[in-house]
Amino acid sequence: MxxxxxxxxxxxxxxxxxxxxxxxxxxxxxxxxxxxxxxxxxxxxxxxxxxxxxxxxxxxxxxxxxxxxxxxxxxxxxxxxxxxxxxxxxxxxxxxxxxxxxxxxxxxxxxHGPQIAEWVILQILSHSHRQKLLLELQRQHVWGSNKVPREQQDGVGQTFGVLGYGAIGRQAARAAHALGFDVIAFTATPKKTPESKRDHGYIVPRTGDPDGSIPSAWYSGLDKASLHEFLSQKIDVLLVSVPLTPETTHLLAKPEFEILGENNAFIINVARGKVLEQNDLIAALKEYSESGGIGGATAGAGGLRGAALDVTDPEPLPADSELWDLENVVVTPHVSARGSxxxxxxxxxxxxxxxxxxxxxxxxxxxxxxxxx
The missing domain is CATH 3.40.50.720 (NAD(P)-binding Rossmann-like Domain)
Structure with missing residues (x-):
């Protein structure tokens, strides 16, 4: 010493x-x-x-x-x-x-950044590559290549929005960027200088975005207008990784889902269930399926193409929740952060x-x- x-x-x-x-x-x-x-x-x-x-x-x-x-x-x-x-x-x-x-x-x-980011990428790829369908075909012993859509879009050029660019958001952004996604970030306070974009917290070696160089654009604010500006950037995948505070409780509800629905965004929540207004989320997910959505951004379809939820409101999620049975939803029991x-x-x-x-x-x-x- x-x-x-x-x-x-x-x-x-x-x-x-x-x-x-x-x-x-x-x-x-x-x-x-x-x-x-x-x-x-x-x-x-x-x-x-x-x-x-x-x-x-x-x-x-x-x-x-x-x-x-x-x-x-x-x-x-x-x-x-x-x-x-x-x-x-x-x-x-x-x-x-x-x-x-x-x-x-x-x-x-x-x-927890590395393992949560792995879970995030798992959900993105599982959704885009129709993993639910493929596993069901295997269960049925069906060689169903004719049942799998040919128009599966990879990540190159898609927009990955990170709502809450902390440790988890930075590592997920690093992984998504490696897959070709264009990353944009939203924070509560402005990040206009190189120093303000740096990560000053604990960082697992060889992970994250220490100097804040990955996002192509930064957005910020504590008001709805600033949030809506960010959500209006034709986001394909939105990662929700903000802390739960009084200000972020039900941060995303019907108006926000309608904006995201213009591009049929896929939502991933690893924050807390209460950050999303769950009934409004369910309605947006059902709207996509009922209006002819086929897995990605679909002309004429409204709502959200899908969601991956490691957190819900409440927890445990009640057995009668509609989320369990929606085809375009994956629910996991708040385990994405578990790691040795x-x-x-x-x-x-x-x-x-x-x-x-x-x-x-x-x-x-x-x-x-x-x-x-």
Missing amino acids: GDISPRREHLLVLIPYAVDDILDELKKKFPYVKITVHAQQRVDRKVISDPIAEDLWKDITILVTLFTLPPDPSFVPNLHLIHVLSAGVDRLYSSPFWNETDVALTNSSGV SNVQRSFQIVEQNLTRIAEGKSLLNEVSRRKGY
Whole structure:
């Protein structure tokens, strides 16, 4: 650590994963950090653990957690940093730690970009190459080459719109650009300078768009007019990857789907289900099928050609939802971010921040309470 004289830290790991090897390396690099692990388990979609002693709560200075928090800020007088293993922090909005303290919050944005981007490309290719139809033909033992349309359009020259150009959007853009898509990006705030276009968060090596050079055009704004300008760019595939905040709740509804429907866009949502007004989405998807759509942009057809949804509203998606049975829809159970490297990458953020704390530098991936992400 050179000339650094770090203060004593006590880090509590409160997650349902085994991380002994990761913590061994952390202890070697930061011998002044006391690390305590309190085991958790997943049971029926819930995370459970034994109660934590008050003395432990009182002593910790850093908490690494999936989403379990202390009962109240008064329990943790020495806590100055909470690191969450998720990219989204909408679970924290109602917490007193969000609303009543200045405890620093960091997230795992950037960790999940590679696997989510792979899921995104999977859905684009599955839709354009009629994978549902091909699998059904195989199931029926039918050599159905005459049933597969010859006019299957590849990605070259199509427009890939990224609504929310964060870590996930950047890696998906990188992959789509490699397939020949023209990428355009939408962000909440303007990105008019090279520095503003850079990614200042955690980046998995050899991924993403670190300098923001991939999009051919950038759009921005917090108003509907700015959003509609972006959506009017004849988008073929729209990736929704914005964080869920009060401002982005039902960001896309009937007016937005009507604009996208002019080019029969394909929508991919890896954000949160509530970003889309789900009933309006269903109506737009049904309109396409009922007006003669044949899989891509179709003259005379309205609505959306299809959707791939890894998130829904609510979750789990009720068994009687129309989404399950729409032929032009793929629903997956919020699994696109799952990967064997997630926890290790998230602790790389913890490692970098322990160094930054010791050096008196700003934190990596610090969450803005004002922005909500």
